[in-house]
Amino acid sequence: MPYTLDQFCTEIRGLLKTEPLSNALGHIADGLGRLLSNPGFVAETFSDDMPPGRRILHHDPETDFYVLAHVQEGNKTGKPHSHGSSWAIYGNAREYTEMTEWRRTNPESEQHAVLQPVSKYRLGPGETKAYGPGVIHSTAHRKKAWVIRVTGTDLDVLPRYHFGKHDRLLAQA
Numbered sequence: 001m002p003y004t005l006d007q008f009c010t011e012i013r014g015l016l017k018t019e020p021l022s023n024a025l026g027h028i029a030d031g032l033g034r035l036l037s038n039p040g041f042v043a044e045t046f047s048d049d050m051p052p053g054r055r056i057l058h059h060d061p062e063t064d065f066y067v068l069a070h071v072q073e074g075n076k077t078g079k080p081h082s083h084g085s086s087w088a089i090y091g092n093a094r095e096y097t098e099m100t101e102w103r104r105t106n107p108e109s110e111q112h113a114v115l116q117p118v119s120k121y122r123l124g125p126g127e128t129k130a131y132g133p134g135v136i137h138s139t140a141h142r143k144k145a146w147v148i149r150v151t152g153t154d155l156d157v158l159p160r161y162h163f164g165k166h167d168r169l170l171a172q173a
């Protein structure tokens with residue numbers, strides 16, 4: 001039997017209520033991988049003519065997690081950001097996300113941030129990755145990509161890091 005969005009959401013709710021966050025995130029990332037490998041889920045969630053943007057597939061009022069479907073435009077590079085005190089799990093349904101994780105090299109007390117890349121990798125179809133609280137990362141898409149993101153809360157209203165005009169990026173160490 002294919003693994004469905006409903007099963008995935010039920011599983012996330014159970015994990016968030018019973019497991020320490022770091023365990024739960026690993027299991028949710030595995031579950032997202034199973035969901036993305038169900039062609040029926042991908043077909044009912046995305047279509048070729050869908051414009052870039054995001055849709056909420058599910059919000060759980062009890063634990064506050066969201067499952068979001070993103071159509072990412074090609075030839076676009078996102079700015080470094082964190083998810084503040086919350087978390088997110090990224091997984092691809094079609095094409096690749098180029099991920100970079102960053103480390104801040106200067107003290108938090110300084111107003112601007114200096115960021116150094118610590119790892120770069122690709123998330124391809126069926127691949128997922130969890131980002132815990134405070135992890136700074138950025139995404140880039142060479143081609144139009146279909147992405148599912150699970151977030152711990154509505155990240156848009158959360159205080160969190162966004163790359164600003166006074167911040168600086170260092171070359172790879």
Ligand SMILES: [Fe+2]
Nearest residue numbers: 081082088137
């Ligand atoms: Fe993110």
